[in-house]
Amino acid sequence: MTDNNNPQFLLFAQHGWADNGNSIGRLARAVATPKTIVTVPSLGLIKTFISIEPLVRKLEQIATAAIEKYPHTPLKIIGHSMGGLMWLEVLDRNPQWWHKVHSLILLGSPVGGSNLARIIDPFGIGIGTAKCLGRNRRLTAEKIAQHIPTLSVASDINMGTDGLVTLENTKFDYANWLLVSDIPHSAMRSHPQMISIIQNFWTNPNLGSPPDLDSTSQFIQRLRRLPGMTDTDYRNFKRSQIVASLADGATIHTWKNYLGVNHVYVGKPQQQCIYAGYVGLIHAAGLEKAIATLVSDNA
Known part of the structure; x- marks a missing residue:
């Protein structure tokens, strides 16, 4: 008691x-x-x-x-x-x-x-x-x-x-x-x-680690902050197409579903998805521009 x-x-x-x-x-x-x-x-x-x-x-x-x-x-x-x-x-x-x-x-x-x-x-x-x-x-x-x-x-x-x-x-x-x-x-x-x-x-309650500083982690962090970005699951990762690569070997993938919703994925070797998100139609152009800019920054 x-x-x-x-x-x-x-x-x-x-x-x-x-x-x-x-x-x-x-x-x-x-x-x-x-x-x-x-x-x-x-x-x-x-x-x-x-x-x-x-x-x-x-x-x-x-x-x-x-x-x-x-x-x-x-x-x-x-x-x-x-x-x-x-x-x-x-x-x-x-x-x-x-x-x-x-x-x-x-x-x-x-x-x-x-x-x-x-x-x-x-x-x-x-x-x-x-x-x-x-x-x-x-x-x-x-x-x-x-x-x-x-x-x-x-x-x-x-x-x-x-x-x-x-x-x-x-x-x-x-x-x-x-x-x-x-x-x-x-x-x-x-x-x-x-x-x-x-x-x-x-x-053993402890504070977690600060953010990773590698290029892939920073890329994902910036993706998450894009207007309209929504985290999603990995189920359509294998249907996506590689559009770019980062300096550390991570791959950037995109895919559009039948409703025209734009998805973005970050992959590692062996086709492992480590991030998945999507934006609605009003933010599609912004996502495309952001991917190009982010890839350029991380090249």
Whole structure:
């Protein structure tokens, strides 16, 4: 039984879109030590379809109350999918908490902006939570991860996706990134494999490495920052054509689907895809120009 008068940690576990706190609550209680107070806000399954902002405010209120009650107790945070994005928003608004946070663990969180959400709401006009889920939060996540030990866990069930969130969506600088296999997106909030992953990171929480400085990594970073760029999966990589090569041997590929959507891929030897993204029609010319410029810069 937890000693509420002298807890060792406050553990917050947050569910995501179309969910409640039941599954991630079981995961949180499975990993928590006896001296940990576990808080699993269930923010309303239906409400997760409407807007993320009221959910963020409610989560912030719950966290504030707990921190005020236990001002000297460190925090552990686990967020699944949109739950991880909500915690990024809360932490961004409360940098005074950062020194209190032992670790931040994101399970299948589309930090780079959900490609599915952008398909639903391609112009960001505000169709339910799609606009919020499609937002690129990399700069926010990277700012936080430079101060808080952060682990981003992704799963690949087929060609660079967990069935809902792509591997590319989960990647950002300064975080530790871990890839698992064959765990569907919804199962990441309760899969037994997550128990050892979480506990291992808690044993030695550390800040991730700074960005790589090699030409390929810089090229990918610049691609991600292009207007309209959306990270996607790797399934059509083999249908793409090589259009250029970088100095270190990486290859740049492009492909256009039947709707005319322009995709760009970065490959390594043995036909391994290490980045995939696409832009809509209004940004197609910009992508073509950017590839030419970026290749020239990296030649």
